[in-house]
Amino acid sequence: MAVASDPVLTFPPDQIPDPDEFVQAAMRWHFSPETGSPYWLRRARTLDFDPLRDIRTFDDLRLFPNIVNELRDVPARDLVPQGYGPSAEVIGVYESGGTTGAPKRVAYLADWMDRYVTWSTRRMDERGHPHGAHWLAMIPSGPHLWGEVVARQARRRGGFTSTIDLDPRWVKKCIAEGRADEAGRYVEHLLEQGRFLLETQDIGVLVVTPPLLERLAEHEHLVKLVNEKVRVIIWSGAHMDADSRHLFRTEVFPEVQWFGNYGSTMILCGAVERAGSEEECVFDPFSPHVTFSVVDPGTGRPVPYGARGQVVMNHISRGALFPNNLERDVATRIRPEAGQLGDSVADVSPVRTFDDEVVIEGVY
Amino acid sequence: MGGPTGTATDVPTDAAPGDPVQLDALGPRGPFRTRDRLTVADVTGRPVAELSQVPRLFVRRGLSALRAARPADPGALAEVIARAGHAFAHGTVGGLSAPGHQRLVSRVAGVPIAVVRSATARIERAAAEVERTVRGARPTATAGHWRDPLTRGGGAVWARRGDVFAVHAAGNHPGVHSLWLEALMLGYRVAVRPSGREPFTPHRLVTALREAGIGDDRLLLLPTDHHVADDIVRGADLSLVYGGDAVVEKYRAHPNVLTQGPGRSKILLADMGIGEGLVGAGGMASALDTVVSSIQDEAGVACVNATAVLVAGDPAPVAEAIAERLAHLPSLPPEDDKAVLPVCLTADARSLEKYLLGQADGARLHLGGEGIVDELGDGSAVLRPAVIQLDRPDASRLGVELPFPCVWVAPWTPEDGIGPLRNTLVLTVIGRDEQRVGQLVERLVDEPSISNVHVGDHPTHWMAPGVPHDGHLAEFLMRSKAVVR
Numbered sequence: 001m002a003v004a005s006d007p008v009l010t011f012p013p014d015q016i017p018d019p020d021e022f023v024q025a026a027m028r029w030h031f032s033p034e035t036g037s038p039y040w041l042r043r044a045r046t047l048d049f050d051p052l053r054d055i056r057t058f059d060d061l062r063l064f065p066n067i068v069n070e071l072r073d074v075p076a077r078d079l080v081p082q083g084y085g086p087s088a089e090v091i092g093v094y095e096s097g098g099t100t101g102a103p104k105r106v107a108y109l110a111d112w113m114d115r116y117v118t119w120s121t122r123r124m125d126e127r128g129h130p131h132g133a134h135w136l137a138m139i140p141s142g143p144h145l146w147g148e149v150v151a152r153q154a155r156r157r158g159g160f161t162s163t164i165d166l167d168p169r170w171v172k173k174c175i176a177e178g179r180a181d182e183a184g185r186y187v188e189h190l191l192e193q194g195r196f197l198l199e200t201q202d203i204g205v206l207v208v209t210p211p212l213l214e215r216l217a218e219h220e221h222l223v224k225l226v227n228e229k230v231r232v233i234i235w236s237g238a239h240m241d242a243d244s245r246h247l248f249r250t251e252v253f254p255e256v257q258w259f260g261n262y263g264s265t266m267i268l269c270g271a272v273e274r275a276g277s278e279e280e281c282v283f284d285p286f287s288p289h290v291t292f293s294v295v296d297p298g299t300g301r302p303v304p305y306g307a308r309g310q311v312v313m314n315h316i317s318r319g320a321l322f323p324n325n326l327e328r329d330v331a332t333r334i335r336p337e338a339g340q341l342g343d344s345v346a347d348v349s350p351v352r353t354f355d356d357e358v359v360i361e362g363v364y
Numbered sequence: 365m366g367g368p369t370g371t372a373t374d375v376p377t378d379a380a381p382g383d384p385v386q387l388d389a390l391g392p393r394g395p396f397r398t399r400d401r402l403t404v405a406d407v408t409g410r411p412v413a414e415l416s417q418v419p420r421l422f423v424r425r426g427l428s429a430l431r432a433a434r435p436a437d438p439g440a441l442a443e444v445i446a447r448a449g450h451a452f453a454h455g456t457v458g459g460l461s462a463p464g465h466q467r468l469v470s471r472v473a474g475v476p477i478a479v480v481r482s483a484t485a486r487i488e489r490a491a492a493e494v495e496r497t498v499r500g501a502r503p504t505a506t507a508g509h510w511r512d513p514l515t516r517g518g519g520a521v522w523a524r525r526g527d528v529f530a531v532h533a534a535g536n537h538p539g540v541h542s543l544w545l546e547a548l549m550l551g552y553r554v555a556v557r558p559s560g561r562e563p564f565t566p567h568r569l570v571t572a573l574r575e576a577g578i579g580d581d582r583l584l585l586l587p588t589d590h591h592v593a594d595d596i597v598r599g600a601d602l603s604l605v606y607g608g609d610a611v612v613e614k615y616r617a618h619p620n621v622l623t624q625g626p627g628r629s630k631i632l633l634a635d636m637g638i639g640e641g642l643v644g645a646g647g648m649a650s651a652l653d654t655v656v657s658s659i660q661d662e663a664g665v666a667c668v669n670a671t672a673v674l675v676a677g678d679p680a681p682v683a684e685a686i687a688e689r690l691a692h693l694p695s696l697p698p699e700d701d702k703a704v705l706p707v708c709l710t711a712d713a714r715s716l717e718k719y720l721l722g723q724a725d726g727a728r729l730h731l732g733g734e735g736i737v738d739e740l741g742d743g744s745a746v747l748r749p750a751v752i753q754l755d756r757p758d759a760s761r762l763g764v765e766l767p768f769p770c771v772w773v774a775p776w777t778p779e780d781g782i783g784p785l786r787n788t789l790v791l792t793v794i795g796r797d798e799q800r801v802g803q804l805v806e807r808l809v810d811e812p813s814i815s816n817v818h819v820g821d822h823p824t825h826w827m828a829p830g831v832p833h834d835g836h837l838a839e840f841l842m843r844s845k846a847v848v849r
Contacts, residue, residue, distance in 0.1 A: 180598070218424045243398040244419040251393075252425070 002085035005029050009318045010111075013118055016339045020057050022288050023316065027051045030321045035083030039074050040321060043067065058291065058341055061314055062300070064324040068266050071104035079107040079320065095143035096265040098169050106265060108145065109319035116269045117152045119286050120261075123272045124157065127257065129232050132158040133204030138194050138212055139237060140166050145265055146237060150207050162201065164193045166212070168237070187215050191222065198225040206230045209237040210244065217252045227255050236261035236270055239329070239349045245281055262348055266322050267315045271345070274337070280346040282334050289317050291342035294333035297326070302343070305333050311345055385413040385460075385468070387567050390574065390585035391422060392429035398422075402560050402587070406471040407698065407707045408743035413472075415563050420592045426584045427555060427599040430528045433581040435551030440577075442495035445545055448569070448576035449491020453484050458571045465568055467699050469538055473562040474744070476663050476696075476703035483539040486827070487569065490542035493829040494549045501546075501836035503844055510847045520844040526601025526620075528553050529841065532593060533566055534606035534624070535559030536767060537666045541569050544604065546837045548573070548583065555584040557596050559606075563587060597621060602841060622840045626765045627667025627789035629824040630674060631655055632776065634795030634804060637677045650821050651794045655682075656689045658792060658824040660749065663706045664769035668790050668825040668833075672762040674776035676795075680728075683753040683773040687730035690749035690769060695738040705746050706768050713737040713745040716766060720750055723764050728753040736768065757784035782807055785814065789834060790825075792818040 006025035011017045030036045031044055031051045044051060049063050071079075076093040089110035095103040135154040141147030147163060154161040174183035190212065197203060206226060208216070213235060216222050226233075233256050240248075240260065249258055262283040263270030267290045271283040285292055294309040295302055303309035311329045315322040331345035384403070388395035398416040406412050418426075436444075454462050466484060470477040490497070499508070506522045507514040515521060529552035531544045541556075548554050558566040570585040586596060597603045603621045605611055612625035631654070638648065658670035675682045696703040708716075717737050724732075732750025739745045747768035754761055754774040762772050762784065776784060782804075785791055791814050795801040801819065808817045815834045818826060827833060 180594075184598075214421045214424060217421060218428050220428070241400065241419050243400055243417075244421040246399070247419070247421050247425070252421075 002087065003035050003083040005035065005083060005318050010115070013115075013122065017288065019288055019341050023058055023061070024056060026316045026321065027055050029083060029318060030081060032083075035081055037081045038078040040081075042078075043070075058288075058314075061323045066325050068104055068322060068325045071106060071266075072102045074105075076105055076107040080109070081319065083318075084109070092142065092145075092148055094145035094148070094265055097140075097144065098172070103143070104265065105143070106268060106320060106322075108148075108268060112268060112317050112319040113149070113152060115289070115317070116149070116286065117156050120149075120269070120272060121153055121156050124153075124232075124259070127259065127275055129157070129257070129259070130204050133231070134160040134162065134202050135205040135207060136162050136164070136194065136197050136201070136203045137207040138164045138166060138190060139207055139209060140168050144168070145268070146263060146270075149269070150234075154205070159205065162197050162203075164190055164197070166190055166209070168209075187212060191216055191219065195219075195222060195225075198222060198229065203229050205232045205234060207234045207236075210235055210240040211238055213248070214244070217248070223252060227253055230256055232257045232259055234259045234261060236263045240281070241349065242280065242347055262345065264313060264327060266325050266327070267313050268317070268320060268322075274344065277346075280332065280334075281348075282344050282346045283348065284337055284340060284344045285342070287336070287340040287342065290315055292345050294331055294343050294345060295326075303333050305335055308332050308347075310351065311348070314342070384411050387413050387415045387563050387587070389416045389418045389422065389587055390567070390570050390580070390583075391418075391426050392433075392581040392584065394580055396422065402589075404472060404560065404563060406744075407474045407709060409709055410743075412468065413564070415558070415560060415587045418586055418588045418592070420595055423555075423586055423588060423592055423595050424599060426586060427528060427530075427596070429581045430553035430555060430584065433553050433579060435524075435527075435553070436578070436582060438495075438549070438551065441549055441551075444577045445494050445549060445573065446492045448572040448578070449488045449545075451576060452491070452569050452572040453488035455572070457568050457575065460568065465564060469562060469564050470698040470703075472564065473535060473538070474698050474707040475537065475665055476705065477699050477701065478703065479663050479665075480538055483537060483542075483565075486539050487542045487545075487565075490829055491545055494545050497830050497836075498546050498549050498838050500830045501832070501838035502842075506844050507847075510849075515847040515849055518846065518848040521847045522842050523845040524551055525841060525843050526552070528555065528600045528602075530555045530557065530596045530600035530603040532557050532597070532603065532605040532607070533559050535561030535563075537662065538562065538565040539662075539666070540606060540624075541565050543833070543837055547604075547841055548578070550838060550841055552602075552841065553582045555586050555596055555600060557586050557588060557593055560587070604837070604840075622837075624667070624834060626763070627669070627671070628763050628765055628787055629658070629668050629670050629790040629792075630672045630762070630785060630788050631658055631670050631792045631794065631824065632785060632804075633673065633675045633682065634793055634801055635676055635797055638675060638682070638795070652682075652685055652689070654792065654794065654821045654823050656686060659686065659771045660690060660693065660704065660769040661823065661825050663704060664747075664749070665706050665767045666825060667765075668827070669769070670771055670792070670824045671765045672772045672774065674757055674762075674774055674784060676776055676778070679753055679773045679775045683728075683730045683751050686771065686773065687749075687751040690751065691731055693749065693769075695740070695746040695748065697740060697742075697744070705748060707740065707744050707746050710737065710739055710743055710745040713747055716747065716768070720764075720766060720770065723761060724750070724752045727755075727761070730773075732770070736770075759784055759786075763787065782811055786811065788814045790816045790818060792822060792824050794820060 008017045008021050008025045030040050090107050091110050092108045095105045137150045139146050171183045260273035261270035271285040274282040291314045293312045297310040311327045311331050313325045329348050331348040334344040334346045336344050388397045400417045401414040403411045404413040466480045469480045502522050506520040510521050529547040534540050556566050606624045612623045615621040615623050698707045730751040736748045737745045749769035757774045
């Protein structure tokens with residue numbers, strides 16, 4: 001039998017809840033025996049604080065240990081809050097890219113997907129992105145989340161979706177083993193499949209990773225097709241340095257609208273490029289569900305606005321709780337927009353090594 | 365020339381920038397100033413320039429533009445290259461005078477300004493004679509153009525193996541940039557990745573060539589970090605890569621990559637008992653001149669500088685005599701007209717010293733035993749010469765090549781054979797016994813791992829346009845193609 005959660009956790013899209021009320025409602029949901037997930041209820045017993053009593057504000061989330069490494073082993077079923085009851089609609093178990101070791105996995109609930117798609121497609125409306133367009137997504141599908149998100153975004157906007165699947169782990173493996181040529185051949189294979197679609201279909205939205213787009217940009221024929229047909233390029237999955245972004249926007253695809261997303265499996269979605277981001281690419285998260293802080297990795301304290309630090313991510317929703325996760329990325333700390341909790345981030349780039357693993361982005 | 369090349373100067377980017385020179389990338393659409401820039405510092409660590417670091421996208425687009433460009437007309441090319449060489453050596457290029465440029469190179473690379481000036485003259489001469497140089501490398505039975513009467517009824521034409529040529533340049537000596545002009549002359553479209561340690565020379569030469577009329581889509585300067593650098597090699601048809609042993613090893617199996625690695629140049633004093641002869645007055649004094657000049661000219665930073673001297677008989681008097689000559693060289697800042705020794709950051713000098721003394725452990729140091737670092741008081745230090753005597757021709761130590769006048773002196777007997785002489789860019793053989801020297805030279809010229817043989821009083825660093833330095837570059841760039849008509 002499902003249990004109703006505090007309505008503040010499912011606030012309407014045009015209303016910003018009180019942050020403290022939101023956090024406290026989330027703690028009640030995730031740490032009450034009737035509603036919390038088996039994982040969190042078990043894990044709470046090992047915490048040196050009581051989430052129900054001690055986590056009152058967003059700043060208090062820092063008390064949580066970073067538990068994401070445990071998601072490499074936890075049964076996905078144990079991550080579902082019991083408050084959903086036996087009919088919880090889990091639309092998938094999605095995994096991280098495996099950039100920093102064995103993959104982490106999360107159980108993904110339908111109601112969160114609906115909230116995120118609603119939020120993100122509103123951002124698209126604000127930018128005047130087309131409705132009813134044909135999308136071409138040259139991105140990873142399962143076990144990764146992105147493909148599923150894009151399929152639903154396109155559908156919500158009345159679009160058709162064509163997909164060319166991309167296996168980022170294979171590419172990373174090739175690069176790690178010094179088989180860059182093999183990775184290159186794979187990328188050419190992907191581009192060839194994309195070419196058939198660009199040549200024959202009226203593709204209006206291209207969803208792609210920066211490394212793949214870089215390779216696409218070497219083919220004048222494809223560049224011409226994209227400039228002729230595509231109205232929006234949605235990019236995510238890997239970082240894009242400021243110089244490449246400038247070249248893409250001004251020289252390679254000057255007529256196309258750009259929409260960057262800074263996604264992470266551990267926030268179950270992506271933050272979106274702020275409209276009008278010119279010199280630096282600023283990403284705003286879906287606050288208060290998703291919040292960032294940019295910290296000095298040595299001290300854990302926030303760096304000043306405009307300075308670079310490592311990104312800490314929090315995800316809080318009815319479907320999941322992943323607080324205080326020190327991500328692999330470094331970014332510039334940016335002032336949030338009005339009403340947003342935490343920081344925005346700009347010019348995201350991966351750290352060179354993370355947990356002693358060399359970070360290889362590959363094409364994803 | 366190869367020689368120790370080092371890696372990009374790693375200067376903290378938060379150092380006070382002052383008013384640094386901006387070295388832009390030179391792309392197919394003109395200069396490109398990136399947001400990501402490498403600080404280039406002088407020998408005291410003071411930032412003097414910012415070098416734009418292009419992303420992979422810029423490299424790939426640039427190489428595509430090179431591939432799409434047509435080769436220039438050879439007749440016009442020779443004239444353009446010669447004019448650019450003159451402007452490089454004497455004119456104002458990109459707003460910088462020739463003396464201003466030379467001073468910057470000297471201050472950043474720590475190479476004595478006299479060496480920079482002579483390298484400048486060498487680049488000018490190479491540019492002036494580039495057409496003759498590439499013609500000299502052409503197989504004699506091969507025509508330069510398919511319309512040549514030689515191809516009537518069947519003949520060979522000298523043809524490019526590719527269209528796009530990339531250079532990963534070294535920063536140890538500005539003279540390295542005289543070589544790739546030959547690729548340009550042969551119709552290649554060229555991408556030069558400058559060393560972060562001394563990017564001024566390639567920037568100026570590329571700028572001068574563009575100002576002289578080489579199309580922006582035929583010649584690029586692509587400064588970038590080492591992650592993206594591999595993409596330049598991957599994207600080009602053929603590449604020339606300067607570097608140390610690791611780089612040479614990395615590309616060993618790549619038929620389209622030519623490496624220029626450590627030179628390990630050597631001198632063999634082939635007459636028994638030659639040591640005593642050198643010290644005394646008389647006939648062999650000129651041999652000592654040749655030895656000393658091979659070690660110290662070019663400030664010892666070039667791959668053609670002698671790294672080892674092998675002596676038939678007792679090496680001690682030879683080592684002693686070399687040390688005596690080198691001990692008196694002055695310690696001066698690199699931009700001083702009288703400077704002859706290289707200068708670098710004191711911290712870097714100390715690491716080199718530690719490395720040298722470790723390698724020399726157990727050997728007899730005739731010079732440098734007390735250290736080789738002479739601080740100039742401004743954060744920089746002169747690297748002073750070292751002369752180390754070994755008691756046998758120990759190949760591993762003879763191969764220790766350092767970027768200053770540093771020489772290993774070892775005994776050699778005819779019984780040792782040519783083993784200790786292998787893996788050498790330039791080998792100078794000096795001896796009065798003509799028959800013995802002749803027999804030896806016969807074997808040395810046949811030995812594949814010895815690139816150049818100088819017989820008699822010709823220092824290892826002797827070079828001339830048209831005389832191959834490490835084979836003709838054109839041997840790598842071209843092939844003979846049958847044409848019948």
